[in-house]
Amino acid sequence: MALPALGLDPCRFLSLFSFQLLLLLSPPPPTAGSGGQGPVPRVRYHSGDGRRGLSFFHRKGLQNFDTLLLSGDGDTLYVGAREAILALNIQDPGAPSLKNMIPWPASDRKKSECAFKKKSNETCFNFIRVLVSLNATHLYACGTFAFSPACTFIEVQDSQLLPVSENKVLEGKGQSPFDPAHKNTAVLVDGMLYSGTMNNFLGSEPILMRTLGSQPVLKTDTFLRWLHPDASFVAAIPSTQVVYFFFEETASEFDFFERLHTSRVARVCKNDVGGEKLLQKKWTTFLKAQLLCTQPGQLPFNVIRHAALLPAESPSASQIYAVFTSQWQVGGTRSSAVCAFSLTDIENVFKGKYKELNKETSRWTTYRDSETNPRPGSCSVGPSSDKALTFMKDHFLMDQKVVGMPLLVKSGVEYTQLAVETVQALDGNPHLVMYLGTSTGSLHKAVVSGNSHAYLVEEIQLFPDLEPVHNLKLAPTQGALFVGSSGGIWKVPRANCSVYESCVDCVLARDPHCAWDPEARMCSLLSTANLSSWKQDMEHGNPGWACANGPIGRSRRPQSRPQIIKEVLAVPNSILELPCPHLSALASYCWTHRAAAVPEASSVVYNGSLLLLPQEGVGGLYQCMATENGFSYPVVSYWVDSQDRPLALDPELAGIPRERVEVPLTRVSGGAAMAAPRSYWPHFLVVTVMLAVVLSGALVVLLASPLGALRARGKVQGCGALPPGEKAPLSQEQCLQPSKTRRTSAGVVDVDNNCLGTEVA
Incomplete structure (x- = not known):
């Protein structure tokens, strides 16, 4: 049938055909919340995204800003870098500024010895690994010191650091690791430093040690193997009478699995003074237990990466939050979990039964004999008896496990650090907020x-290069989070309320830091909880209730009236591209035309944008509708007007402000784009049409060719000797030999079953 009989010119027919091909070849739109197991970040910011204002501090010649310490007044951030310690002023709204810096390099002799021991030139420096506040006038710092750990006292005057003198440098073995790649932890409690690190050059002797203060120096017994040689410490958290150490090691009590990693929590008493005859200068209260973070029916998350304490009014009600990964890759990807542990549950486990090693069978079993009084390992006042100390040598592992409650489980990501805080929302209820650093920056x-399940408000890509987050320090008085990296310090505001431009978007974000101010008509940082006119719904995230004017119930139907209409001029024989910004990754999007579905004959949705071919009756209102949390709202509204005959204004849209905009517009006949950026759609359409034509032609040729004629022109090539002058194929592949019992009329077969190459009549 001719094209004029269809009432279409060739350009219009080509456009319709291209749209149908696009509709068939376009992938299905992603569903809301897709992207693997676990919650999806509602908003994502790429590195350098201007919508999320970040500040960055760096200094030429300095690297590895890994150790962070916040001053008591919250106005100064002390940073331990490679061979230097810095004091940063963080009071200003912008980037942190340098107050002063003191160098603390490793001596040339230590660097020469480090290189002589075959260590890399990148590690033969002094990496600051311990930085704590000793008192109002001094800091205490420890570093690797070119694989010869050293510590020193640093005097502070008016937040200014005084230089390190050589006569104040002490040996730091047992307080700082030798290798900067080894994990360590340290906490200062009552003037005493509790540290967990590697105690030898090879990195095979983990140790828990107490130094400084008036109490005697104590450490774990290496000979008794209280710690596995590969133990890796991630956090030290003090409590009322004890100090908890969180670490990961290879389990020794499971003989059915080789090299099974296990997360642990160890406990030592603050008033421990060591033994008089047995366990001299050793811990007499060292106990450890297994940490279990798992979902029912799933493999456990057995590798702990970091832990943090969230204090409560009652110490027993305090919670410890920890991030875990798994040594197994399920589905080819890593996964992470955040679990909450109660201090009460941890204390109850250490009050329970012990495990003991049966030396005949080399298996760990539950100890069921009677215990002495006072209980071995308890924080009782006074020295323990020799019988109790003998018991503690072999009964340092608890029988029960400390089971945590999973709050967040997500696949495809490895969490490395976390910081936690509680935020009081507009309703007066506290909400737990967690900041999680990943292995990709x-x-x-x-x-x-x-309901004790977490959702992700946002994801910020901090580093342009994929490097892990090594340290997080939350500064509540400054309203910011500081992130240590290899190149500098990032200052991240805790919330980004200004990115939510409407009340609907502000309420759907469910960020406890943000609320909608109806007077200023903007989403603002919630500074006080007594703003009755502000809008926020942390429990349900229902904009239909929170953003309504006057008293209204939660069953109100959502309104789709746009806030502003963008007027677009359509040109005949052209492709009109109407973009739709995806404000939320949790929403599903669809296009409507005059409150109905868009016509498929003249439109295609690709990557969220609506590609429209102007025809008769396709003008009017087009809206990109988003549906999130059961609420539908227009993201963007376009009024498509015809160039030849403008449409009459819809009375229902009266009073809504309008603005004339120019969108990508491409002529199908090959003309230049009309006042729009260059689009890739013409190239895509041309390639698609050419590919369809080529495939259709090939299919027609194959179907129209007589199979018999092709067989008649073919020849059966022999498998025997090649004609003179020809060479054997390089592949040396053997030809398939026909069965000797099969008869053929195509030619003669010799005794070796080789075809002689007779032509088929």
Whole structure:
């Protein structure tokens, strides 16, 4: 049938055909919340995204800003870098500024010895690994010192650091690791430093040690193997009478699995003074237990990466939050989990039964004999008896496990660090907020709702290069989070309320830091909880209720009236591209035309944008609708007007402000784009049409060719000797030999079953 009989010119027919091909070849739109197991960040910011204002501090010649310490007044951030210690002023709204810096390099002799011991030139420096506040006038710092750990006291005057003198440098073995790649932890409690690190050059002797203060120096017994040689410490958290150490090691009590990693929590008493005859200068209260973070029916998350304490009014009600990964890759990807542990549960486990090693069978079993009084390993006042100390040598492992409650489980990501805080929302209820650093340099902000399950408010890619987050320090008085990296310090504001431009978007974000100010008509940082006119719904995230004017119930139907209409001029024989910004990764998007579905004959949705071919009756209102949390709202609204005959204004849209905009517009006949950026759609359409034509032609040729004629022109090539002058194929592949019992009329077969090459008649 001719094209004029269809009432279409060739350009219009080509456009319709291209749209149908696009509709068939376009992938299905992603569903809301897709992207693997676990919650999806609602908003994502790439590195350098201007919508998320970040500040960065760096200094030429300095690297490895890994150790962070916040001053008591919260106005100064002390940073331990490679061979230097810095004091940063963080009071200003912008980037941190340098107050002063003191160098603390390793001596040339130590660097020469480090190189002589075959260590890399990148590690033969002094990496600051311990930085704590000793008192109002001094800091205490320890570093690797070119694989010869050293510590020193640093005097502070008016937040200014005084230089390190050589006569104040002490040996730091047992307080700082030798290798900067080894993990360590340290905490200062009552003037005493509790540290967990590697105690030898090879990195095979883990140790828990107490130094400084008036109490005697104590450490774990290496000969008794209280710690596995590969133990890796991640956090030290003090409590009322004890100090808890969180670490990961290879389990020795499971003989059915080789090299099974296990997360642990160890405990030592603050008033421990060591033994008089047995366990001299050793811990007499060292106990450890297994930490279990798992979902029912799933493999456990058995590798702990970091832990943090969230204090409460009652110490027993305090919670410890820890991030875990798994040594197994399920589905080819890593996964992470955040679990909450109660201090009460941890204390109850250390009050329970012990495990003991049966030396005949080399298996760990539950100890069921009677115990002495006072209980071995307890924080009782006074020295323990020799019988109790003998018991403690072999009964340092607890029988029960400390089971945590999973708050967040996510696949495809490895969490390395976390910081936690509680934020009081507009309703007066506290909400748990977690900041999670990943192994690829991104930061997740998670909020735990009332049902003890977390959702991700946002994801920020901090580093352009994929490097892990090594340290997080939360500064509540400054309203910011500081992130240590290899090149500098990032200052991340805790919230980004200004990115939510409407009340609907502000309420759907469910960020406890943000609320909608109806007077200023903007989403602002919640500074006080007594703003009755502000809008926020942390429990349900229902904009239909929170953003309504006057008293209204939660069953109100959502309104789709746009806030502003963008007027677009359509040109005949052209492709009109109407973009739709995806404000939320949790929403599903669809296009409507005059409150109905868009016509498929003249439109295609690709990557969220609507490609429209102007025809008769396709003008009017086009809206990109988003549906999130059961609420539908227009993201963007376009009024498509015809160039030849403008449409009459819809009375229902009266009073809504309008603005004339120019969108990507491409002529199908090959003309230049009309006042729009260059689009890739013409190239895509041309390639698609040419590919369809070529495939259709090939299919027609194959179907129209007589199979018999092709067989008649073919020849059966022999498998025997090649004609003179020809060479054997390089592949040396053997030809398939026909069966000797099969008869053929195509030619003669010799005794070796070789075809003689007779032509088929």
